[in-house]
Amino acid sequence: MAISPQIYTSENPIDFRAPPPSPIGSSRGSSFANDEIFSEYLENFLQVPDLTLPDKFFPKQIFVENPPKIDFLLLQSDSILQVLIDSVTNIGCFQLVNYGIPGEELRLALSEAATIFRVAPEKKKAVTRSSERIYGFEEVHVDGENEEVTEEFLWGRDERLKKEMEGIMPFEYSKFNNRLEAILLDLEKIAKKLLEVLRKNFPNKTMYQDDHLMQSSDFVSSACYLYKHNRKISNDDLSSSLRYEVIKMLLRGIDISHALCLHICDGSSEFHVYSKKGWVSFSPENNALVITVGDQTQVLSEGHYKRVTGRPMFRGEKEDCISMAYLYSPPPPPSTAVAATIHGFQERDDRKNTISLGQQAMFALVLILVYQFLFFIYNCL
Numbered sequence: 001m002a003i004s005p006q007i008y009t010s011e012n013p014i015d016f017r018a019p020p021p022s023p024i025g026s027s028r029g030s031s032f033a034n035d036e037i038f039s040e041y042l043e044n045f046l047q048v049p050d051l052t053l054p055d056k057f058f059p060k061q062i063f064v065e066n067p068p069k070i071d072f073l074l075l076q077s078d079s080i081l082q083v084l085i086d087s088v089t090n091i092g093c094f095q096l097v098n099y100g101i102p103g104e105e106l107r108l109a110l111s112e113a114a115t116i117f118r119v120a121p122e123k124k125k126a127v128t129r130s131s132e133r134i135y136g137f138e139e140v141h142v143d144g145e146n147e148e149v150t151e152e153f154l155w156g157r158d159e160r161l162k163k164e165m166e167g168i169m170p171f172e173y174s175k176f177n178n179r180l181e182a183i184l185l186d187l188e189k190i191a192k193k194l195l196e197v198l199r200k201n202f203p204n205k206t207m208y209q210d211d212h213l214m215q216s217s218d219f220v221s222s223a224c225y226l227y228k229h230n231r232k233i234s235n236d237d238l239s240s241s242l243r244y245e246v247i248k249m250l251l252r253g254i255d256i257s258h259a260l261c262l263h264i265c266d267g268s269s270e271f272h273v274y275s276k277k278g279w280v281s282f283s284p285e286n287n288a289l290v291i292t293v294g295d296q297t298q299v300l301s302e303g304h305y306k307r308v309t310g311r312p313m314f315r316g317e318k319e320d321c322i323s324m325a326y327l328y329s330p331p332p333p334p335s336t337a338v339a340a341t342i343h344g345f346q347e348r349d350d351r352k353n354t355i356s357l358g359q360q361a362m363f364a365l366v367l368i369l370v371y372q373f374l375f376f377i378y379n380c381l
Contacts, residue, residue, distance in 0.1 A: 092308030265312035
């Protein structure tokens with residue numbers, strides 16, 4: 001009787017797969033030759049591929065002549081108006097001078113804004129922007145290769161933000177907040193005037209015809225981005241860091257809807273404008289505001305003006321630099337405000353005319369007592 005061979009069984013069977021063959025031959029005499037072949041193989045096939053995005057996805061940087069300087073006091077001139085419209089149509093921005101705000105006031109506001117970024121990282125987390133929080137610090141991601149060129153803080157007229165920031169730095173934030181409020185009142189008047197000028201070239205469309213922009217639940221009347229530009233970025237790393245910033249801007253852009261953006265970036269060496277047309281950069285004039293077009297203006301002009309995203313850059317500075325970007329949105333149309341007021345009155349009238357369940361029960365009890373009293377009087381008679 002033949003005895004079958006015993007089969008080895010186990011819960012974890014042994015893997016008998018052979019290892020891959022070695023690229024180096026087994027002969028001792030060919031060791032040197034095999035080393036050369038192996039080294040050449042590694043040099044040819046273990047190189048990191050070039051992951052540079054093609055121009056179709058990553059726009060080329062184009063240096064252009066400085067956009068025209070528009071004198072705010074001469075906006076009513078037809079020739080100035082035409083220059084402004086041409087600049088906005090071509091690159092989506094222009095420079096504004098003689099706008100009436102002293103340069104010293106703006107520099108003081110920027111200096112006080114620098115204190116915002118001195119908050120300790122653990123305290124910044126409590127005031128970091130999220131899906132539930134519109135205003136506050138932008139979360140910073142830092143690694144060994146792509147260090148953040150800028151840090152961001154979004155300011156707004158929000159009592160929650162004011163209370164939390166004053167809890168962290170009561171004196172500094174209160175002082176900065178008061179100064180910024182005063183400056184933004186002047187910037188708001190400037191932006192309102194500029195938008196009125198641009199409206200003259202809107203194609204037969206009133207400013208408030210698209211009320212959905214103003215009636216949106218996340219509509220923000222005005223906000224201000226504060227940017228801290230990192231001085232630690234060396235000139236050698238600036239090019240790669242700049243491309244990193246461009247990718248971030250293309251992916252995110254400015255997430256607050258607005259009509260115009262007024263950039264305060266005195267002392268910046270370059271100003272970059274990103275749009276679907278490409279990536280344009282120029283050297284802004286000192287003491288000039290750079291004005292860029294927002295999404296609301298693009299919609300209201302039926303695409304005649306294209307929205308762009310602007311960002312200043314500072315090269316070779318010995319200390320951190322601060323810039324601001326004021327996002328202006330026109331107030332809701334009067335019809336919307338009146339409708340909201342009427343709706344509020346109607347709600348109050350409805351509340352007045354509605355009889356609660358408790359009131360109904362009390363009324364029924366009174367009727368029963370009155371009926372019992374009348375029935376008693378009737379029986380006595």
